[in-house]
Amino acid sequence: MEAKKHRNTHRGAFILFCVFSFAFFLLFARFVQVQWTGKAEGEALAEIAQQQHKQTRTIEAKRGTIFDRNGAILAQDVPSYTVAAIVDPDDPRRVADPEETAEKLAPLLGMDVEQMERILTKKAKQVEFGSYGRNISFELKRKIEALHLPGIIFTRDTARFYPNGVFASHVIGYAQKNAKNETVGKMGVEKSLDRYLRDKDGYVSFASDAKGFRLPEARERTIAKPDNGANVYLTIDAKIQTFLEDAMNGVEKQYKPKKIIAIVADPKTGKILAMATRPSFDPNKRDIANFLNDAISYPYEPGSTMKVFTLAAAINEGVYNGNETYRSGSYKVGPNTIRDHNDVGWGTITFNEGVQRSSNVAFSILVKEKLGEDRFLQYLHRFHFDQKTGIDLPNEAIGQIRYRYPIERITTGFGQGTSVTPIQQIQAATAIANDGKMMKPYVIEKVVDPDSGKVVLDHEPTVVGEPITAETARKVRGILETVVTSEHGTGR
Template structure:
């Protein structure tokens, strides 16, 4: 009886259990039907995921182009080496050492390093390995070289990379991206990354259980969007001339820095911009300098600032070119201001001559006696020196105007104390070229959307101020023209035959980083020149600054600057056909006369060649076989410069040195071994031995120089810097700026 009851209870319990189980299943079925969701996943998505397959459609990063559409930066395929190690694969690396030896002949990797990658992978039983960073992002040509080795187990993974076809070319302007384009750094690549960056698309299609596309089904395509293209105002031909000239000067003089800007004087378009040190964006791991000095480095400009003081004085009606003043030095409060020829000056001269000679005293008097500090500061603001120019490049800085003490206006008038950038000087100088209207510099010409085939941005000429009148601009150009063309002018080294150049030189002292005052020594200067041409209707502006070049005793600061300015200005005007001369592409590659090694040659045999190149030859000695010459082999000589050629070991006849520059005197001394004492700066007007006097190596000769000398040979530089001994002759607190 109890057994039957127990069985009945168990049967009822089992029934209830099954009932609840089926009730749960039924409830779950009803829930799924209603919610269409399983474990938080929608059924439609699960089905879609099972039967659908997606693939990425890659977009391309936008290109950077020059003004003529020449590609400066683009996306190209690159290749990474992969070594298959698994012996179950059809082709795999069987002999690691042999494979490493073969690959090392193409890759810049030692065979031992490659072998280590391979053997480590084999020991860890890996299917495949990469061979390190130097085996990634290879060019197509390198990939082909490796393929030609026909190595078992060596495969390639293709991926895009950024490529800069011109190598070291406006590098601080362009910037760079990481090789895998994961991040844009520096320059336009960084600043305009939102425009340049691509958007990948997607293609979705239906597949069967074997992952094969199903027939008669639609593909869903989200098209990729390529990045926008940036077209610059940079002209590749002009930029190439600039880069080559900069490299020549960098190699020859090894300065701390060089910076240069070439601009269309009428529109503000930047045609060329370069810095040294520079870099190849394809090899960004070797970058030494990350700063675009032309926009991000402010420094005391030296006498190029006198252009704007002059313009302010003319505009205010207080400049009389024929009024005279006593040059040399003058006291202003507790500070004595001296001219750059050790304070000797040139006697009582006109303000016109003061401009030509770059007299500090002239400009200090203009401000102190006539213009006044407030007016000077007003004009510096009108010329934009307090603000950034707004050029479309990252990390631009504005100027710092010195105005804390009364003396600051005096020193600012000739370029000391106040700090500005090269691009600010370019913008300010456009006012002289445009009848008083100042034009904003710009470097982006257009931004193009290749997906819609339309221009989304168009750069254009923009006047930002009118600091001076047309009459003032014209008078400033006239005076700056005489700085280059006059026999008194400090700008004579920048003259170009057949061209009317207007401009202003600058030689700026460098503040001492650890103590008050400035660094001393002949080499501690920034030498610069701002020039425009043609003078009557300027079309091109060129600014060049060379910081602390390594100069020989016979060399002066204007030499490295002129070796950039002259070829760049001349060939830019020729290329743009502004001079009326034909544009010859070959001229774009020629930045001067490169000196051969003439030692052992006949003097008479090479005279014609040198004279055809426009070189002035001064023979030293009475022989014909050339023993030595200066400048030497591989140096660059521009037309009108001088070469000294030694043809015997002496005794020598003292030449007539009247009109020689300090540089030429030092060349003569270097070749002959004659001990020459040089007194003063400028050009020789007196020597203690008559020409024709015999002198031997070790003999003594003394010459006196003066900037007032009328030149009979090429003007080398009327702005010779002070050496340490000469600076010691003047009391602390005096200023020398040319």
């Protein structure tokens, strides 16, 4: 019996020996195969090992800077920081005292102390403080660091900064980070020239140990070079723009209008030197009430400013005699009666005095009896009141020439009924100031590659029409001057 048990033991041992020998053989064969081919499951092991010990580092690119015509910075990327807190209980670097940390840090971030304390006591490894903790300036970062609060850390980033605040805001627009942490233009020049301004980060790789630390003497290899955004130079003149903004602030404070629109242009070139609207906004805060630039997107009845172009048409056609007299006060157009702004007029006066007094009756006679309605309509087209200017800003609108009924044809002559945009008026006015040559308005002077200095986009002055002669333009300017200088002038 004992001999039989002994034989079974030897047989079992032999079977185990065979199994382990076979397993060892398979393992050895697999080892030889991997060593010989360098692959496992079709994957190159050397490449996998290299990937595990290779780290990448981002080389930050810079979004293009926006300048005024003289090189003053209007928009640029600046360093910013995001403040966070380590709250992992197993991390020795964690926040030691959430209550004390909240009491000291919350006031600097503009947060409620209790709100911050709730964040600091969350079950997480690391927490942030939402918009309160983003875009922290270097100065604020130093103030926070001076508190020596355990567990408070910072990550570096860039933020779009507009140094002048409420300054040509609807022209410049704004840009902000998207979900991919890319800065994207959302309004104004930032949006319309985003394809030029946008940057693209670069990357380098380097060998590291298992914990991700760079190995001594390991060389960096460039994967992609950073591509900085192009710089944009506007036609805006910061000094003129500042003067305009201050003047508009004064008007807004004194009269509290619903809208103010102002444009300063060089009539010889079409360059926009200043453009502003109210209400406006600070692109750093993006407290926006109106996303449209009213200077180019708001059609309105131009009122008496339209009389400039009616006068120009009459002079250009040779039908204007400034010394001729007419009866002011009222003028019948079918069943309708047009009246001067004081209702009763000034008796019988000359057309020159009618211009000085901004008489609606004078301009009604010029359209109906002197020019003729059809010929006046041709001049509205020649001054391009029927089309967009094509200014290099987004969302340009167009006015509407109302010319269906007899009364509309006459009221258009003094700026009622028909609508135009401010930029349409500016373009038309360049013909008066520029001896008959009408210039296309523009705000982009040039776009320059910051690395090579090459100009990638350049704008030159463009004549878009000659609705009147140089002699007509000079005569119109002479008469308009008397609107300010004469004793009857409404421009006094």
